[in-house]
Amino acid sequence: MKTYLQAHDLWSVVENDAEPPPLRANPTVAQMRLHAEESTKKPKAMACLQNGVSDVIFTRIMACDSPKQA
Numbered sequence: 001m002k003t004y005l006q007a008h009d010l011w012s013v014v015e016n017d018a019e020p021p022p023l024r025a026n027p028t029v030a031q032m033r034l035h036a037e038e039s040t041k042k043p044k045a046m047a048c049l050q051n052g053v054s055d056v057i058f059t060r061i062m063a064c065d066s067p068k069q070a
Contacts, residue, residue, distance in 0.1 A: 004052065013045045046070065
């Protein structure tokens with residue numbers, strides 16, 4: 001699972017468990033895109049974890065709020 005998440009550039013989200021900083025006033029389009037990408041990494045990592053485990057493990061992690069908890 002670690003290798004899979006590393007391949008999708010999501011492992012750092014599991015290790016750090018930090019939220020991306022908020023956008024500054026008057027952000028550029030590139031900054032908005034980057035913020036959107038960073039904001040979706042946690043849900044993507046959770047989806048990968050939940051899809052990659054058996055039903056028994058899934059029932060243990062389905063209530064977790066972050067990939068690090070899972």
